Structure formats: C-alpha cells, structure tokens
Amino acid sequence: MARAADTVKKTRPPIAPLDAIDRVQQVSEALANYIAHTDMQTGERLPAERELMEALGVGRSTIREVIGRFQALGVMETRKGSGTYLLKPISSATIHMPLMLNTSGLRDALLQTLEVRRGLEVEAAVMAARRRTPEDLKDIEAKLNEMERVHLSKGTSGPEDLLFHLAIYDATHNPLFRQLLEQMREAFERFWSRPFDRPDFARRSFPFHRTLFNAIVAQDTEAARRETLKILDVVEDDIKEMSR
Known part of the structure; x- marks a missing residue:
C-alpha cells in the first residue's frame, strides 16, 4: 500500500513568465538579419525611416535609437538629406550584446x-x-x-x-x-x-x-x-x- 505522503500531489510554484523582449533589441536584430539575408554591402543605402517603421511596426523614435546605436558602433552612417548607409556588413551573430550586471541591488x-x-x-x-x-x-x-x-x-x-x-x-x-x-x-x-x-x-x-x-x-x-x-x-x- 502506498504511503499517504506519496499520494499527495506536490504543490509547486508557477513558472514565472518571461519579461517582454526589449523593443530596441528586437529591431536591432531584425535589421541586422535583413542586412545579412539581403547580402547588403558596404556603401549601400538602408531602407528609409518610414519604410522601416511600417515593416517593423515601431515608431520613429525606436528606429532612430537603433540607427544611433549602430552609428556609435561604427557600422552605419547617416548622411543629411540622403539617408543611412552601411559602413560594415553585419548580422545578428556579429552584433555585440550589451554588457549587463546581474545584481539585485x-x-x-x-x-x-x-x-x-x-x-x-x-x-x-x-x-x-x-x-x-x-x-x-x-x-x-x-x-x-x-x-x-x-x-x-x-x-x-x-x-x-x-x-x-x-x-x-x-x-x-x-x-x-x-x-x-x-x-x-x-x-x-x-x-x-x-x-x-x-x-x-x-x-x-x-x-x-x-x-x-x-x-x-x-x-x-x-x-x-x-x-x-x-x-x-x-x-x-x-x-x-x-x-x-
């Protein structure tokens, strides 16, 4: 006969839901994948802001923040009145992940x-x-x-x-x-x-x-x-x- 303790269903805490993926990181990865899959080369112009906004379903500020970060990394360049150009071919595998601190305080x-x-x-x-x-x-x-x-x-x-x-x-x-x-x-x-x-x-x-x-x-x-x-x-x- 099984012990009573064996028949009692153990209560376990629910699995915590995952945090929402950061929108800027999502757009960064999507744009890097686009560049890699279309085999975009150095000197080519990226799609316009409006086109990126519509394709990715995000606002202008998000697109500009992503472009700004790529500019800081030296892989893109925005030319006034002309658009944004690729300086170095990239992919999601070559984007540096942000450095984070694992501390609760x-x-x-x-x-x-x-x-x-x-x-x-x-x-x-x-x-x-x-x-x-x-x-x-x-x-x-x-x-x-x-x-x-x-x-x-x-x-x-x-x-x-x-x-x-x-x-x-x-x-x-x-x-x-x-x-x-x-x-x-x-x-x-x-x-x-x-x-x-x-x-x-x-x-x-x-x-x-x-x-x-x-x-x-x-x-x-x-x-x-x-x-x-x-x-x-x-x-x-x-x-x-x-x-x-």
Whole structure:
C-alpha cells in the first residue's frame, strides 16, 4: 500500500513568465538579419525611416535609437538629406550584446558601474584635452550650457548631463569610447535616471563640469583628470549616502 505522503500531489510554484523582449533589441536584430539575408554591402543605402517603421511596426523614435546605436558602433552612417548607409556588413551573430550586471541591488550596480566609468571617463577627459578641436569645444560648451540651464531652472539635469559626457567622448576622436558606452548604455543611464528617487543625486558635482570644460579648453590633461575624479567622487559619496 502506498504511503499517504506519496499520494499527495506536490504543490509547486508557477513558472514565472518571461519579461517582454526589449523593443530596441528586437529591431536591432531584425535589421541586422535583413542586412545579412539581403547580402547588403558596404556603401549601400538602408531602407528609409518610414519604410522601416511600417515593416517593423515601431515608431520613429525606436528606429532612430537603433540607427544611433549602430552609428556609435561604427557600422552605419547617416548622411543629411540622403539617408543611412552601411559602413560594415553585419548580422545578428556579429552584433555585440550589451554588457549587463546581474545584481539585485541598485547600490551595488551603481558602484560596480562607477568603477568602469572612472576608468573610461578619466582617460576620455585626458584624451579630449589633448585632441579637442575648435568644433569639439563648441559642441562640449553647447551641451554644458544646456546642462547648466536645465540645472538652474529645475535643480537637476539628467539627459543633458549625459550628453555633456558623450561630447567629451567624441572629442577623444577614438570611436571605441563611444562603442564601449553603447555596450553599457543601460547600466550607465542609471546615473541619470533619478537613482534612489532623488532628483538631487550628485547635485554637488555640478560646478566641476564647468571646471572640467575649462581644463579641456586649456589642454591641461592633469586638470582634466582631477576635475573628472571630483565629479565621480561626488557620485560615489552620494551612492553610499543615499543607499544607507
């Protein structure tokens, strides 16, 4: 006779549903597959934005974000008034997957990402100070002025702060800086999305963005390094303080 315990049906937790696939990642893979299956070659023009929107069933902002990421990776180029062109043949198998952190805590994710930011941004600031052109300085200053405008009117600056740092990356004239950022975009963007629901996060770093710009203008590499570290030290202090 079977034991009573053997006849009792075990209760198991339900299988958790899968998260929705990221729309940008879906479109990236679909576009890469299209390029591979049609044997598109370097120099050929991609379908127009409207055609991609209709074929993939997504909005213009999604298409532009995907194209922007491919541009940052150096495989596409958009020419004003002409369209987007392929610079290097790609497929879904050759697209770099974004680097992700497997951590449940925001504090740990931010601190780990900050370690990478410190290495990248200090070196980027030094390279920008050495290599910046007059056009680079105009771009960086425009981004800084907008960041300061938003900060003074709202008390915080999110995307504007990110755009300032991206302009410095571009001033290095080394595309790998931008490519590395694109690979870690989701992790990096946590710093500009009101972490800990605090609009005042890293607010104390605000003045050092102007002094960093001044160092780049003066081509003072040591000052650029120093001012970048001041910004990131404030960020680290706020992560530790706000996560207690």
